[in-house]
Amino acid sequence: MTGAPHSGSPSVSHSAVIEVVDLTKVYRGRTQPANDHISLSVERGQFLGVFGPNGAGKTTLVKQLVGLLRPTSGAIFLDGRDVVADPGSIPLKVGYYGQKVAALRHHTAREVLVFTGCLRGLSVAEARSQAGQVMDRFGVGSHADRRLSRQSGGEQRLAVLLSTFIGMPEILVLDEPTNELDPARRREFWDFLREYVRARGATVVLTTHNLTEAEDVIDTVALIDQGRLVANDTLGALKRLADDRIRLELRLRPGIDQGIEQALQTMEGSVHVQRGRWTILAPRERVDQLMRFLIESIGGEGIDDFRLVTPSLEDLYLQLTANTLPQQAELRIDRVDHAQADH
Ligand SMILES: Nc1ncnc2c1ncn2[C@@H]1O[C@H](COP(=O)(O)OP(=O)(O)OP(=O)(O)O)[C@@H](O)[C@H]1O
Structure with a gap:
């Protein structure tokens, strides 16, 4: 840094x-x-x-x-x-x-x-x-x-x-x-x-x-x-200073991921996938639209767990130490699949 x-x-x-x-x-x-x-x-x-x-x-x-x-x-x-x-x-x-x-x-x-x-x-x-x-x-x-x-x-x-x-x-x-x-x-x-x-x-x-x-x-x-x-x-x-986007964390039922992956690519915002867990970073004004899109395309029964969070101290830390910890610097990257990157 x-x-x-x-x-x-x-x-x-x-x-x-x-x-x-x-x-x-x-x-x-x-x-x-x-x-x-x-x-x-x-x-x-x-x-x-x-x-x-x-x-x-x-x-x-x-x-x-x-x-x-x-x-x-x-x-x-x-x-x-x-x-x-x-x-x-x-x-x-x-x-x-x-x-x-x-x-x-x-x-x-x-x-x-x-x-x-x-x-x-x-x-x-x-x-x-x-x-x-x-x-x-x-x-x-x-x-x-x-x-x-x-x-x-x-x-x-x-x-x-x-x-x-x-x-x-x-x-x-x-x-x-x-x-x-x-x-x-x-x-x-x-x-x-x-x-x-x-x-x-x-x-x-x-x-x-x-x-x-x-x-x-x-x-x-x-x-x-x-x-x-x-x-x-x-x-x-x-x-x-770090980020004022909203983070949607999502765990989908098995088999659902493939279907929505392509559709999510069309959304504005960062998408990060880590072993079946999705993290979507979206501007605050797009959160409504994102939620509607997910419910319509997946349906409530396809979602195992979800939470909406503002950036945490941990996000801030990872961003500010990104030069020291390159593998964790996902916040500004548009799409990173850690499940693949890890191997
Ligand atoms: N007694 C010592 N002699 C030589 N180098 C030391 C000594 N104590 C710490 N260091 C070195 O000084 C640097 C800072 O160490 P320090 O213990 O302050 O880090 P830290 O941020 O508390 O780390 P951690 O989170 O792992 O506890 C490190 O490179 C460490 O190897």
Whole structure:
């Protein structure tokens, strides 16, 4: 991806809780920067989603935000304080969840939560009370007093993830928080996070590959590709920039596809077929006509399943990272049959 990032606001703001200024990180022994001149800001109460392909530089960025990695050049300010020169206040202000839990394996879930609370200035009684509440909510109760090393991967991560919230820090930096959580706990986590942010007025920076779930909570997007910030704006602004066509997803009963394929070619808009699933992108004003056409030519009984959706964060992501992920860049192509292209 080339060119300046799309941004609707100045990249650095003086009212920001987090300011990243021209940040570059080159790991020892590497020539390619993992973060390449990144500047962005996060306002108080804002929820920033940081996205990008594997190896794009997301973890490198968030580790520098919380003082765990030293920038090669550039600066980071938390509430106006230079993170590199003055790292002392970070643990009090920031709840950080990283991807590794190894160091805590010999402690129980409850200990991890209570220790964290005490480090953030709570009394033992208050830390115990907050730990009990959050563990009850996530059903940790039965294994709260077992060492993490004797718990499953998901249970270990959940305990460490929940410790992020103890002491109610005003800034959260969460690196892939829902990895390894089962679907019910993932849903519970997003609900909990939304409530926390509302109640605390918290500022959040979150990385995830789960764009569909993140879309419901984020305000702004930072898209990183090969170390560079390629897009930074509100979710709405970026989606409008990407595509404002409506997407019709359709699954037809076997044998129907052949009959309508030719007819669909005559329609305006993009058609994408993936192993029996049709995706049709149409301008908003043509959706009525498209639906009528499908019902008339196929009949309701020929349609197994369908949904009409506006472009998602995932569509936006695939479009903006199209240069890195060429096989997924179907949005602007008029007709691609992935079932054939895959072979
Ligand atoms: N300790 C390290 N030493 C050298 N290179 C590293 C180190 N950690 C990460 N890298 C490299 O820096 C780049 C960015 O890595 P980073 O972990 O920040 O990516 P990411 O966007 O978080 O990826 P993922 O989505 O896979 O977690 C990658 O090329 C990675 O191989």
